[in-house]
Amino acid sequence: xxxxxxxxxxxxxxxxxxxxxxxxxxxxxxxxxxxxxxxxxxxxxxxxxxxxxxxxxxxxxxxxxxxxxxxxxxxxxxxxxxxxxxxxxxxxxxxxxxxxxxxxxxxxxxxxxxxxxxxxxxxxxxxxxxxxxxxxxxxxxxxxxxxxxxxxxxxxxxxxxxxxxxxxxxxxxxxxxxxxxxxxxxxxxxxxxxxxxxxxxxxxxxxxxxxxxxxxxxxxxxxxxxxxxxxxxxxxxxxxxxxxxx
Ligand code: RET
Numbered sequence: 371x372x373x374x375x376x377x378x379x380x381x382x383x384x385x386x387x388x389x390x391x392x393x394x395x396x397x398x399x400x401x402x403x404x405x406x407x408x409x410x411x412x413x414x415x416x417x418x419x420x421x422x423x424x425x426x427x428x429x430x431x432x433x434x435x436x437x438x439x440x441x442x443x444x445x446x447x448x449x450x451x452x453x454x455x456x457x458x459x460x461x462x463x464x465x466x467x468x469x470x471x472x473x474x475x476x477x478x479x480x481x482x483x484x485x486x487x488x489x490x491x492x493x494x495x496x497x498x499x500x501x502x503x504x505x506x507x508x509x510x511x512x513x514x515x516x517x518x519x520x521x522x523x524x525x526x527x528x529x530x531x532x533x534x535x536x537x538x539x540x541x542x543x544x545x546x547x548x549x550x551x552x553x554x555x556x557x558x559x560x561x562x563x564x565x566x567x568x569x570x571x572x573x574x575x576x577x578x579x580x581x582x583x584x585x586x587x588x589x590x591x592x593x594x595x596x597x598x599x600x601x602x603x604x605x606x607x608x609x610x611x612x613x614x615x616x
């Protein structure tokens with residue numbers, strides 16, 4: 371037995387006591403009306419032209435991948451073992467990025483690679499370690515303290531990247547930047563060799579600057595961010611490795 375929705379509006383001339391006994395011409399009218407319903411359309415969010423999702427092909431990322439692969443052997447031969455390990459981690463990171471692994475769009479139009487943060491959370495403490503050893507710090511507690519501050523800097527930076535609420539993003543960014551400043555302030559009190567100290571300080575400063583320009587609506591596209599971060603990564607890892615022992 372066919373039934374019809376009671377809410378359907380029938381023409382005024384129709385008198386029906388039993389909904390199952392709808393006259394044939396009205397049935398046809400109902401069927402036609404139902405067929406005439408406009409098709410359901412799902413509107414997509416307009417894509418922000420400025421920040422389209424990242425295309426994984428980026429020449430600087432390929433250069434970084436090859437350079438880190440080669441410098442892993444070069445630093446090993448130079449007996450710079452810690453920097454060799456840093457190069458190996460960076461090579462793995464760029465291999466993943468070139469395969470577009472872990473590319474995530476946390477805020478609309480802003481994409482970021484998770485492997486980057488994995489790389490940084492491992493390599494920045496190692497970079498700091500090389501300088502602490504050069505200064506002659508032997509206290510393991512003190513070394514761990516620097517590593518803790520550094521891990522917190524990257525972790526809060528990662529959270530800032532994940533958060534889409536712009537105010538929370540700024541708060542997390544400020545916390546991460548605070549850790550960055552504290553690290554270098556404390557390092558300075560240990561009287562480090564100034565060349566390596568300033569190299570690290572300024573090379574690392576490029577990251578939060580590029581990061582905030584990319585995350586906010588200031589016009590650095592995903593492609594330009596990926597390109598420049600790769601260049602800065604090469605500079606701050608390989609460049610630093612080369613001047614470490616001068
Ligand atoms: C983030 C996000 C927000 C604020 C700050 C950041 C700092 C990142 C740094 C990264 C350094 C990476 C290096 C990699 C090469 O080996 C996470 C971008 C302060 C300092 C040196």
